[in-house]
Amino acid sequence: MSVLIKTVGFSLGLTLVFTGVANMLPQVEGDAPVDVKVDLSALTMDDFVAMGEDLFNNKGTCTLCHKPAPLGRAPDVQGTNMVAITTERLADERYQGKATDAASYILESMLEPSAYVVAGWGKKGSDDAESPMPAVDKPPIQLSDIEVDAIIAYLQAKDGNEVTVALPSPDAAAEVAKSDAAPGGAGAAPAPAASGEEGLAKYTCTACHALDSDDTLVGPGLGSVGARLSEGEIRQSIIDPNAVIAEGFPAAMPGDFAEKMTVRELEMIVKLLAEKKQ
Ligand code: HEC
Numbered sequence: 663m664s665v666l667i668k669t670v671g672f673s674l675g676l677t678l679v680f681t682g683v684a685n686m687l688p689q690v691e692g693d694a695p696v697d698v699k700v701d702l703s704a705l706t707m708d709d710f711v712a713m714g715e716d717l718f719n720n721k722g723t724c725t726l727c728h729k730p731a732p733l734g735r736a737p738d739v740q741g742t743n744m745v746a747i748t749t750e751r752l753a754d755e756r757y758q759g760k761a762t763d764a765a766s767y768i769l770e771s772m773l774e775p776s777a778y779v780v781a782g783w784g785k786k787g788s789d790d791a792e793s794p795m796p797a798v799d800k801p802p803i804q805l806s807d808i809e810v811d812a813i814i815a816y817l818q819a820k821d822g823n824e825v826t827v828a829l830p831s832p833d834a835a836a837e838v839a840k841s842d843a844a845p846g847g848a849g850a851a852p853a854p855a856a857s858g859e860e861g862l863a864k865y866t867c868t869a870c871h872a873l874d875s876d877d878t879l880v881g882p883g884l885g886s887v888g889a890r891l892s893e894g895e896i897r898q899s900i901i902d903p904n905a906v907i908a909e910g911f912p913a914a915m916p917g918d919f920a921e922k923m924t925v926r927e928l929e930m931i932v933k934l935l936a937e938k939k940q
């Protein structure tokens with residue numbers, strides 16, 4: 663708690679410095695979702711499914727892109743019976759992955775998004791050969807095996823389909839407990855990012871933006887954004903993304919970063935991006 667208060671104090675200090683921004687930013691974070699400890703030995707399948715739903719909507723950041731049309735930047739996974747659609751996907755002549763059923767198809771979609779790209783949703787210019795979706799077991803999303811299974815269970819169960827993934831064995835509890843004890847793990851409020859790089863990962867900017875090139879993922883590549891936009895414009899595009907929409911792009915950038923970031927995190931990110939001039 664004292665760390666949090668210190669952070670708040672620091673943020674407030676900086677708020678006075680960045681007065682222009684201060685009006686638009688609340689001074690505190692701290693209400694970001696906090697991981698909950700799970701007792702795996704007492705876990706029922708209903709709990710596991712509920713955990714998967716929560717992961718999909720929150721920590722997994724799936725809803726950054728997977729929303730109902732016309733808002734979504736990806737197929738509406740929650741609004742689709744994924745078990746039924748799997749039959750179509752696997753029968754597609756373009757399908758060259760290794761999945762044999764819904765659970766393995768959903769798993770492959772999450773870990774190797776480019777194994778099969780849903781028609782029309784490929785990375786710009788890739789002719790549907792490359793997916794803009796980040797692998798969810800890698801940074802910035804970085805879900806564990808158990809979390810990935812929970813999402814599969816949720817996607818099967820939500821339309822009344824049989825859940826075919828197994829509950830995590832209680833032996834896995836030790837592993838979960840261990841990572842919980844790590845700094846920033848469950849129970850701790852998310853630590854403020856210590857650098858611009860950490861900030862970009864913490865706020866999953868890299869799920870939608872390439873940082874070292876101008877390749878388009880969901881949003882424009884930021885490899886030379888500093889040559890294109892001033893610091894002020896970069897700051898505005900983060901805290902008020904719909905004020906100016908980059909040409910040729912949908913207004914798909916989340917609008918709530920200003921509520922989540924500390925002023926210091928914002929300024930570190932802005933500085934880092936402003937230096938990207940290639
Ligand atoms: C940065 C945007 C983005 C994020 C974040 C994202 N996805 Fe995706 N996802 C896509 C896009 C775009 C596609 C379609 C292209 C493809 O097939 O890979 C896709 C495809 C999929 C598919 C296949 C859908 C189908 O109709 O066959 C599944 C399943 C899926 N995503 C699950 C997830 C889950 C679960 C998460 C969160 C843990 C997630 N995605 C996070 C962009 C995203």
Ligand code: HEC
Nearest residue numbers: 726865866867870880881882899903907908911912914915
């Ligand atoms: C769900 C995907 C998504 C996420 C997550 C996301 N962005 Fe964006 N971003 C976009 C899209 C789409 C655009 C282009 C449309 C627009 O200008 O709003 C964009 C535009 C931008 C621009 C303007 C680029 C230009 O060339 O005009 C900047 C800078 C930027 N984002 C930075 C960030 C930062 C920093 C984060 C993390 C704090 C972030 N974005 C998170 C999708 C995303």
